[in-house]
Amino acid sequence: xxxxxxxxxxxxxxxxxxxxxxxxxxxxxxxxxxxxxxxxxxxxxxxxxxxxxxxxxxxxxxxxxxxxxxxxxxxxxxxxxxxxxxxxxxxxxxxxxxxxxxxxxxxxxxxxxxxxxxxxxxxxxxxxxxxxxxxxxxxxxxxxxxxxxxxxxxxxxxxxxxxxxxxxxxxxxxxxxxxxxxxxxxxxxxxxxxxxxxxxxxxxxxxxxxxxxxxxxxxxxxxxxxxxxxxxxxxxxxxxxxxxxxxxxxxxxxxxxxxxxxxxxxxxxxxxxxxxxxxxxxxxxx
Amino acid sequence: xxxxxxxxxxxxxxxxxxxxxxxxxxxxxxxxxxxxxxxxxxxxxxxxxxxxxxxxxxxxxxxxxxxxxxxxxxxxxxxxxxxxxxxxxxxxxxxxxxxxxxxxxxxxxxxxxxxxxxxxxxxxxxxxxxxxxxxxxxxxxxxxxxxxxxxxxxxxxxxxxxxxxxxxxxxxxxxxxxxxxxxxxxxxxxxxxxxxxxxxxxxxxxxxxxxxxxxxxxxxxxxxxxxxxxxxxxxxxxxxxxxxxxxxxxxxxxxxxxxxxxxxxxxxxxxxxxxxxxxxxxxxxxxxxxxxxxxxxxxxxxxxxxxxxxxxxxxx
Numbered sequence: 001x002x003x004x005x006x007x008x009x010x011x012x013x014x015x016x017x018x019x020x021x022x023x024x025x026x027x028x029x030x031x032x033x034x035x036x037x038x039x040x041x042x043x044x045x046x047x048x049x050x051x052x053x054x055x056x057x058x059x060x061x062x063x064x065x066x067x068x069x070x071x072x073x074x075x076x077x078x079x080x081x082x083x084x085x086x087x088x089x090x091x092x093x094x095x096x097x098x099x100x101x102x103x104x105x106x107x108x109x110x111x112x113x114x115x116x117x118x119x120x121x122x123x124x125x126x127x128x129x130x131x132x133x134x135x136x137x138x139x140x141x142x143x144x145x146x147x148x149x150x151x152x153x154x155x156x157x158x159x160x161x162x163x164x165x166x167x168x169x170x171x172x173x174x175x176x177x178x179x180x181x182x183x184x185x186x187x188x189x190x191x192x193x194x195x196x197x198x199x200x201x202x203x204x205x206x207x208x209x210x211x212x213x214x215x216x217x218x219x220x221x222x223x224x225x226x227x228x229x230x231x232x233x234x235x236x237x238x239x240x241x242x243x244x245x246x247x248x249x250x251x252x253x254x255x256x257x258x259x260x261x262x263x264x265x266x267x268x269x270x271x272x273x274x275x276x277x278x279x280x281x282x283x284x285x286x
Numbered sequence: 287x288x289x290x291x292x293x294x295x296x297x298x299x300x301x302x303x304x305x306x307x308x309x310x311x312x313x314x315x316x317x318x319x320x321x322x323x324x325x326x327x328x329x330x331x332x333x334x335x336x337x338x339x340x341x342x343x344x345x346x347x348x349x350x351x352x353x354x355x356x357x358x359x360x361x362x363x364x365x366x367x368x369x370x371x372x373x374x375x376x377x378x379x380x381x382x383x384x385x386x387x388x389x390x391x392x393x394x395x396x397x398x399x400x401x402x403x404x405x406x407x408x409x410x411x412x413x414x415x416x417x418x419x420x421x422x423x424x425x426x427x428x429x430x431x432x433x434x435x436x437x438x439x440x441x442x443x444x445x446x447x448x449x450x451x452x453x454x455x456x457x458x459x460x461x462x463x464x465x466x467x468x469x470x471x472x473x474x475x476x477x478x479x480x481x482x483x484x485x486x487x488x489x490x491x492x493x494x495x496x497x498x499x500x501x502x503x504x505x506x507x508x509x510x511x512x513x514x515x516x517x518x519x520x521x522x523x524x525x526x527x528x529x530x531x532x533x534x535x536x537x538x539x540x541x542x543x544x545x546x547x548x549x550x551x552x553x554x555x556x557x558x559x560x561x562x563x564x565x566x567x568x569x570x571x572x573x574x575x576x577x578x579x580x581x582x583x584x585x586x587x588x589x590x591x592x593x594x595x596x597x598x599x600x601x602x
Contacts, residue, residue: 017507021402028399029416031475036419038442039431056445101327108320109313116324118592123335125529125588127536129557129577133564134338134345157334164327189319218424220539225565236426240543243430250434257427268422272415275422279483 039261042254043067050251066251067259075230076256079238083260086148086234087216090155094163094212095205101160102167103193107176117168124161128221131157136225146232154222159212166211166278170204171197207278210271214264235260346575351568364575374576376551377559381580384470384541384555385534391474393527396481401515403482404489414486421479429543432472433459459545462552469553473540481526488522489515521597528591532584556580 042050044062049055070076105117135154136145144150174197182192198205223234230238239256242249268275346364350357368374403414420428435442436458444455458468496514505513538557541547547554547562554562556576564573 018405021405022407024398025402025413028395028402029413032416032420032479034442035428035431035435035475038435039427042434051440053440053445056440056442097326097330100323104320104323104327108316108323110317110320113320113324116328119331120327121592122588123331125532125584125591126335126339127532127557127577127580127584129536129538129560130342130574130581131335131338132560133570133574133577134341135334136564137345137570138338138341153334156330160327160330161335189315214422218426220424220426220543224539224542225561236424239430240426243433243543250437250440253430254434257430261423261427264422264424265419268418269415272418275418276414276483276487279480 039254039257042250043258045251047251066249066255069249070252070255070259074238074242074252075233076235076238076259078231079233079235080259082148082151082232083217083234083236086151086155087213089148089152090159090216091209091212093152093156094159095209097156097160098163098167098208099198099205101164102171103197105164106168106171107174120161120164120168123157124165126157128158132221132225135222139226146227146229150226151216151223151234154226155216155219158215158219162215163208163212167201167204167208170201174200203274203277206271207274210267210274211278214267217264342574342578345571346578348571350571357571360571364572365579367572368575368579373551373554373559374556374579377554377556377576378579380466380551380553381535381555381557383466384473384537384553385531387467387470388473388477388534389527389531391470392477392481392530393523395474395478396526397485397523399478399482400485400489403486414483417479417482419479420476421483423476425476425539426543428476429472429540432475433544436468460549462549465545465549465552469541469544472544473534473537476540477530477534480530484522484526485519488519492518521594524594525591528587528594532587532591535580535583535587 041057041059043066044064045055045059046061046063046065049060101116101120105113105120135157139145139150139153142150144153178200179189179192179196182196183189187195218236219234220236220240223237224240227233227237230241233241235256239253239260242253242256345357347359347361348357349360349363399417403410403417438444438455438457438460443458447453448455456464458464492514496518497510500510500514536557537555538561541553541555541558542561545553547558556579560573560577562573563569563576567573
């Protein structure tokens with residue numbers, strides 16, 4: 001605060017540009033928040049106000065009807081459960097597999113390590129559209145279409161390479177002398193890993209879990225193709241089917257959008273510190 | 287922790303190297319542990335990425351339909367068909383237009399956002415959180431909100447534009463000439479925060495002294511940007527641009543839920559064409575071949591990315 005004041009008073013030339021960037025930032029924030037505001041607003045508007053151009057930015061009689069109808073008339077509750085189970089399972093598997101793999105390629109020395117690292121990086125960028133059809137035929141043969149197992153496996157293709165690569169970034173910054181010291185003190189390597197290394201990369205593990213959950217929770221393409229029963233679908237697929245159908249119930253659709261967005265927004269508002277760190281570690285350092 | 291099945295796989299790693307490693311039991315233990323820890327991630331990658339990738343390329347050389355077990359080998363026939371398919375070239379063109387427009391705008395808006403967020407002011411942390419929202423939201427949520435905003439009669443977009451006397455009410459997604467720009471707007475809204483955040487981290491890595499020196503030397507704001515800011519973030523900008531280009535080239539969900547590739551095929555990009563051919567037209571192998579045509583471009587982008595990343599690691 002005091003520094004901001006000093007900048008303003010001391011550098012008169014900068015005042016104009018501070019105002020300008022304030023205006024730019026305000027416009028950006030409005031552009032970001034307006035759609036979110038409208039989503040929430042629509043979800044609590046009665047239909048009479050929803051389709052009335054005069055009350056487009058306000059609500060006079062807020063109602064929970066759309067939320068009640070959504071859960072009463074569609075499989076949305078079931079789809080939320082599916083999303084939650086699939087995203088949580090993929091996250092747990094990813095963090096375990098990713099931590100082991102990242103520790104291996106970041107720290108242990110053996111032949112083929114750099115090839116493995118390159119393979120993981122490449123895997124991170126393989127287009128899902130290319131994997132879609134072969135995975136579909138394989139899952140059809142294994143009879144795991146319309147099942148959690150199919151979606152969990154499909155999501156591992158997104159989450160495991162990303163999480164492994166990101167954790168590698170964290171592990172590269174670990175002061176390895178600490179592990180060395182613990183091992184000299186008689187700790188085995190596994191014990192040193194658990195009690196020295198893992199606590200040091202705890203922010204990375206949190207970020208990895210948050211990202212994995214988000215990737216799986218938000219995913220649409222695989223869930224759309226690998227499920228064709230409403231009760232097997234995930235929340236995004238169920239929601240999108242409301243708009244791809246014949247009747248557009250915008251109140252219900254926006255209510256579902258709010259419910260689907262809430263877990264992710266909570267994650268990002270409370271875990272922002274980890275998210276930002278993970279983003280830069282994964283995308284830039286790696 | 288090291289389970290036995292993994293170790294038995296590893297014992298076949300090579301007798302020749304075992305003799306070499308015997309000299310140092312500690313290094314040998316380290317290598318065994320290395321392979322053991324690498325095994326789960328390798329299994330996931332080979333089974334769920336490597337195998338389908340190979341299968342995709344093989345499928346593209348066959349003629350396979352949904353529900354038929356028999357798939358005769360047709361060589362490069364699918365690719366020859368693609369080259370002569372005007373639908374393909376139209377989708378290819380749409381893909382390039384969508385990707386270039388979207389990535390350029392995301393970079394521009396992301397850089398602008400990063401610069402205004404790089405000042406110190408009260409509520410900066412909150413502003414950064416808010417900027418993150420579009421990127422964090424599930425794509426389907428974003429798309430549904432925007433399709434409602436684009437609604438002809440009751441949508442916010444027409445309401446605001448006509449309220450500000452900028453444009454007459456218009457069916458933005460229904461008109462073939464405005465559908466693609468309307469789709470690009472949504473992708474930019476969703477994607478610019480990623481650029482902003484990464485570029486902001488880059489900006490924060492530029493030492494303040496460089497600006498002081500430049501300003502003592504009489505450099506104005508533009509010259510400071512040109513000679514201090516841009517060189518400081520050029521590599522990060524390249525990395526994030528390449529990453530986004532790869533993702534944008536393959537974007538499916540956003541376009542599909544927004545327009546299903548329509549109206550007509552005005553917004554049908556290659557990923558949408560892949561889906562339509564395989565799951566609406568039942569031509570699985572043709573769909574695979576369509577998506578495989580992007581692979582060379584993706585591989586080139588990945589190689590460029592690796593170079594950029596290495597350069598960054600070398601300079602930091």
